[in-house]
Amino acid sequence: MTSTFLPDKRTGRDAGPPPPATDPTRGRARRRALNWLTAAGFQLPALVLFMGLVLLPMLFALYAAFFRWGGFGMPSDYIGGENFTRLFQDDVFLGDLWRCLVLVVLSLVIQLPFALAMAVLLNQRMRGRAVYRMLFFAPYVLSEAITGILFGMIFAPDDGFADQVLGKVGLDGLGGQWFADPSTVMATLFLVMMWKYFGFHMMLYLAGLQAVPRELTEAALIDGAGPWQRFRNVTLPLLAPTLRISVFLSVIGSIQLFDLVWVTTAGGPDHHSETMAVTMFQYGFKRYQVGYASAISVVMFAISLVFALAYQRFVLRRDLEGATTTMRGDAK
Amino acid sequence: MAVPLLYAALSGFKTTDELSRNPVGLPESWVTSNYTGILGSGDFWRLIGNSTLIAVGTTVLVVAVSALSAFSFARFAFRGREVLFTLFTMGLMFPFAVAALPLFLLLRSLGLLDNPLGVILPQAAFGLPMTIIILRGFFRQIPGELEEAATLDGCSSFGFFWRVLLPMARPALGTVSVLAVVTSWNNFFLPLLVFTDAQWWTLPLGVQQFQGQYSAEYAKVFAYLVLAMVPTLAFYSVAERQLVGGLTAGATKG
Numbered sequence: 001m002t003s004t005f006l007p008d009k010r011t012g013r014d015a016g017p018p019p020p021a022t023d024p025t026r027g028r029a030r031r032r033a034l035n036w037l038t039a040a041g042f043q044l045p046a047l048v049l050f051m052g053l054v055l056l057p058m059l060f061a062l063y064a065a066f067f068r069w070g071g072f073g074m075p076s077d078y079i080g081g082e083n084f085t086r087l088f089q090d091d092v093f094l095g096d097l098w099r100c101l102v103l104v105v106l107s108l109v110i111q112l113p114f115a116l117a118m119a120v121l122l123n124q125r126m127r128g129r130a131v132y133r134m135l136f137f138a139p140y141v142l143s144e145a146i147t148g149i150l151f152g153m154i155f156a157p158d159d160g161f162a163d164q165v166l167g168k169v170g171l172d173g174l175g176g177q178w179f180a181d182p183s184t185v186m187a188t189l190f191l192v193m194m195w196k197y198f199g200f201h202m203m204l205y206l207a208g209l210q211a212v213p214r215e216l217t218e219a220a221l222i223d224g225a226g227p228w229q230r231f232r233n234v235t236l237p238l239l240a241p242t243l244r245i246s247v248f249l250s251v252i253g254s255i256q257l258f259d260l261v262w263v264t265t266a267g268g269p270d271h272h273s274e275t276m277a278v279t280m281f282q283y284g285f286k287r288y289q290v291g292y293a294s295a296i297s298v299v300m301f302a303i304s305l306v307f308a309l310a311y312q313r314f315v316l317r318r319d320l321e322g323a324t325t326t327m328r329g330d331a332k
Numbered sequence: 333m334a335v336p337l338l339y340a341a342l343s344g345f346k347t348t349d350e351l352s353r354n355p356v357g358l359p360e361s362w363v364t365s366n367y368t369g370i371l372g373s374g375d376f377w378r379l380i381g382n383s384t385l386i387a388v389g390t391t392v393l394v395v396a397v398s399a400l401s402a403f404s405f406a407r408f409a410f411r412g413r414e415v416l417f418t419l420f421t422m423g424l425m426f427p428f429a430v431a432a433l434p435l436f437l438l439l440r441s442l443g444l445l446d447n448p449l450g451v452i453l454p455q456a457a458f459g460l461p462m463t464i465i466i467l468r469g470f471f472r473q474i475p476g477e478l479e480e481a482a483t484l485d486g487c488s489s490f491g492f493f494w495r496v497l498l499p500m501a502r503p504a505l506g507t508v509s510v511l512a513v514v515t516s517w518n519n520f521f522l523p524l525l526v527f528t529d530a531q532w533w534t535l536p537l538g539v540q541q542f543q544g545q546y547s548a549e550y551a552k553v554f555a556y557l558v559l560a561m562v563p564t565l566a567f568y569s570v571a572e573r574q575l576v577g578g579l580t581a582g583a584t585k586g
Contacts, residue, residue: 036410036411038408039413046398141575153543204580
C-alpha cells in the first residue's frame with residue numbers, strides 16, 4: 001500500500017497509443033489538447049468525490065482548529081494556537097500519545113514476529129494448511145465493532161468466559177477486571193487487537209514468502225545452511241519489503257484506532273484506554289468543543305504524515321534501490 | 333483462534349442461567365429460541381437490508397469512479413498526471429478519524445444525515461485511493477496493441493474502456509469489489525455519526541445497541557453476535573481468494 005505514493009519512475013513509458021502520424025504541426029497541439037480533455041474527463045468524477053469529501057473536510061479541520069467553536073454556524077472566535085497549547089497540557093491527550101506508542105511497540109515486538117513465525121510455519125507443506133489460513137484470517141474480516149463486543153463479553157468481570165475458565169482450572173488469581181481495571185485494560189485491548197489483526201499480517205507474509213524463489217533456499221541447503229541460517233540469511237532479506245510495509249500499516253492502524261476501543265471501553269476506565277480518535281470523538285460529538293477536537297484531528301494527521309514521509313524517505317526507499325534488487329540480480 | 337467464535341456460537345444455544353453454571357461445555361439442552369427469536373424479528377433483517385444496500389451502493393460507486401480514473405492514469409500521458417496520482421495515493425495516509433468531524437458537519441449542512449447517501453458517498457471517496465491504485469496496476473498489464481487495434485477499428489477511448497478493457501479486467505474488478513463490500517459492511521464509525529434514526533442502522537450499530545439493551549441476557553447477545561457474523565464469514569468463505577489477493581496486491585503493488 002505504501003510504496004504507492006512514491007513518485008512514479010516509469011512515467012511516460014506506458015502512455016496510450018502513439019498519435020497517428022499525420023499532419024505534424026497544427027494538428028498535434030490540438031490533439032494534445034483533446035487528449036488532455038479526454039483524460040481529464042475520466043478523472044473528473046473521482047476528483048470531485050475525493051476533493052469534496054476527503055480533502056475539503058481535512059482542510060476545514062485545519063482551519064477550525066484555530067477557533068473556539070461549538071460546531072454551529074461558521075467558526076468566528078479566533079484564538080490562534082490556543083487549542084494546540086491546551087492539547088499539549090492535557091493529560092488525557094498526552095496519555096493518548098503514550099498509549100499509542102505502547103500499542104505500536106507491542107505490535108512490533110509481539111504481534112508481527114508472531115505473525116511471521118506462523119507464516120513461515122504455514123508456508124511448509126502440511127496437512128490442513130488451507131484450513132489454518134482461513135481460520136487465522138477470519139477474524140480480520142469481522143467488523144471491529146462486533147469483535148469488540150464479543151471480547152467485551154468474554155472479558156466481562158466475574159461472569160465472563162475468561163474468568164470462568166481461569167476459575168475452573170484453579171487460576172482465579174489471574175482473572176480479574178480485564179477491561180475494567182486501569183492496570184490491565186491496555187493489555188486486554190492488545191490481546192484483542194492481536195487476535196483480530198495478526199492474521200492479516202500473516203497473510204501478507206505468506207504472499208511475500210510465495211515470492212521467495214525456492215532455488216535460493218535449496219541452494220543454501222546444499223551449501224550446508226541450517227534452518228535458522230536459511231531463514232536469517234535468505235528468507236528474511238527477501239521478505240524485507242513485505243515486513244516494512246506490514247510495519248507501516250501496523251503503526252498507522254495504531255494511530256487511528258477507534259472502533260475496537262469505543263465498543264469495549266469507550267476509553268475507560270477513567271481514560272486509561274483512550275486513543276486520540278476516541279478523545280477527538282468525545283470532544284467533537286459529546287461535548288461540542290469542535291475547535292478543540294479539530295486540533296486533535298490535525299495533530300493526528302500531522303503524526304501520520306510525518307511518520308509516513310519519514311518512513312518512506314528512510315525505510316521504504318531502500319526497497320527501490322537497496323538489498324533486494326541486488327540480491328535478485330546475484331541469484332541469476 | 334476459533335475458540336472465541338465457537339464459544340459464542342455454543343453460548344447462543346444455552347440459557348443465560350446455564351452460561352453461568354456451565355460456561356465451557358456443550359449446552360445441556362440445545363435451546364434454539366435465542367437464535368429463532370432474533371431471526372423472527374423484523375429488526376434484524378432490516379439491519380441486514382440496510383448494510384446490504386449501503387455496501388452495494390458504495391461498491392458500485394467506488395468501482396465505477398475508480399475504474400474511469402485508473403484507466404486515465406494507466407493509459408493517458410497528460411500534464412499533471414503524477415501530481416494527481418500522488419494526491420490520490422496520499423489519501424491512503426489520511427486517517428478517517430481526522431476527517432470525521434468536518435465531514436459530519438458537511439453532511440449535516442447538505443442534509444445527508446440519516447440518509448444512506450451520507451454513508452455511501454464518503455465511503456466511496458475514502459475507498460478511491462486504494463481502488464485506483466489496484467486497478468491502475470491491472471489496467472497497465474493489458475497490452476497496448478489491443479488499444480491500437482481497437483482505435484484502428486474506430487473505437488473511441490471510452491468505447492475501448494467500456495467494450496475491451498472492462499471485460500478483460502473482470503478479475504481485478506471482482507477483487508476491488510470484494511474489498512469494498514467488506515470494508516463497507518464492517519464500517520462502524522461513519523454510520524455511527526450519520527445515523528441517529530434507528531431505521532437506517534447497519535449491522536454493527538444494531539449489534540452494539542442490542543448488547544446495550546440486553547446486557548444482562550448473555551446468551552441472547554451471543555446468539556445475536558453469531559448471527560451478525562454469519563453474513564461476513566459466509567461472504568469471506570466464498571470470496572476468500574479475491575479478498576486476500578486484493579489486500580496483498582494493495583499492500584505491495586505500486
